[in-house]
Amino acid sequence: MENWLSDWQTDVALAGCGSCDWLYVLPPSRLPECCPHCGAAALAALDETANKPVYTHPPELVLPFQVDSRQAQQKLLAFAKSAWFAPADLRGERLNGRLQPLYLPLWLVDADVQAQWQAEMGFDYQVVSHQEEYQNNRWHTRQVKETRIRWEPRVGTLQRHYDNQVAPALEEQAAIEKQVGRFDRQSARPYQPDVLTRAFARLPNRPPDDAFPDAQIALMQAARDECRQAAAANHIRQYHWQPHFTNTHWTQLLYPIYTTYYMDDNGKTHTLTIHGQTGRLVGRRLASMKKARRGSLAIGAVAAALFIVSFILLLAGLVYEVALAMAGLLFVVAVVTAVAAFIPILVAWYLNHHSK
Known part of the structure; x- marks a missing residue:
């Protein structure tokens, strides 16, 4: 049976994640420890014949990375440095060591459309009242002028x-776009x-057959806008059509992102994603509750020591009046310090519950 990987015109292998079921084409020597998408499991090498994916053809177009690896690494270093009570694994050098460039697929559809359509066109006009x-x-x-x-x-x-x-070429396309953002397709180049x-x-x-209903929505939106423009209308609603599509052509476009990951206190993996064009970094910046508790315990220990010293000074105040004043002042400082002992835990809790 023909090896479909040869169509990619370079030495690549097939690998997959047993947790999220994502399939990758990658250099044979670069099998990562964790899946670039979910980070939950290591990728496993797969037999390209026995595990043939639903779509195997190489892309026609590729969006190049406009953010190089050095710029991505700088963003990750800044991300790690800005983390309060960062988990032990959330360190810039570890994030950079796991940095992986990744291309994700998207369909571009060309088609001839013939259709009967009907709609309500809206035209703005102004009403003058007093x-x-x-x-x-x-x-x-x-x-008063009112636009109706x-x-x-x-x-x-x-x-x-x-x-x-x-x-969409991926079931997860909407979630990815919501998280990372859209991409400028003007810089697309032929696949090399x-x-x-x-x-x-x-x-x-x-594959194209499965994605065609979504393509029809995009085509209808384009047709809807053109019908509005042809009618010289400002608005359109209740658009309905009976389309017939011919000469449909599908182009696979790859768009670029970087991914990396870190593990929290419980060993759970959290992925970070960098937009390959804008450099936007998205991912949860979690705090370590273990570090926060250690910080709270340290501050609490200082507060306890201050309470003990203030108590000793209070006893000494029975003999020396000046010690009594010092005991009162030190007691106030001890109370403030004891209250401050809760701050690390509260800050870590807040960060973890509001991180996106």
């Missing part, structure tokens, strides 16, 4: 060609095998 106001012991008339919308029914036919309408020298490529889990 309001009476009583000010300074007299009535004043004020002119006049809705009119429209029907028509559509015969158009649309290029590069976006459809050397892009996988260091980077991994995620394989689509939604």
Whole structure:
């Protein structure tokens, strides 16, 4: 049976995560300890014939990284340094050592569309009215302009060609886009095998047939906007069409991100993601409750020592009056210190419950 990996025109292997079921094409020598997506398990090498994915073809277009690895590492160093009570594993050098460039797939769809459509078109118009106001012991008339919308029914036919309408190649596309943000596709280049020298490529889990309903939504939105423009309308609603699609062409585009991870006090893995174009870093910055408790215990120990000293001075105050004043002052300091002992735990709790 033909080895489909040869279509990628470079030495790559197939690997998968047993936890999140993501499949990757990657250099054979770069099998990571944890999945770049979920971080829950190590990737396992898979037989490309026995475990053939739903879509195996290489991409046609690739968005290059505009943030290089050095810039990504600097962002991770700043992320680690800014973490309060950081877990032992949340260190800049460890994050950088696990940094992995990764390409994710997206579909671009071209199609010829013929359709009958109907909609309500909205046209803005202004209404001038007058309001009476009583000010300074007299009535004043004020002119008020109000923008309203006049809705009119429209029907028509559509015969158009649309290029590069976006459809998801991953089931997780909406969540990824919400977390990381969108990508500028203007810098896309034809696929070259050397892009996988260091980077991994995620394989689509939604082939064209499965993603076509989403493509239809994108095509309908494009058609809807054109119908509104053709009617010279400001708004459109209740758009319905009966489309017929021909000459459909699918292009796989890879877009770039970086991923890395750290482990919390309980050994749970948390992934961090960097947008490959903008450098935006997203991921939870957790605090270590163990460190916070140690900090609270240390401050509490100081408070206890101050209480003991203030008690000793209180006893000494029975003989020396000046010691009594010092005991009172030291007792106040001890109370403030005891209250401050709760701050590390409260700060860590707040950070962990409000981190995104």
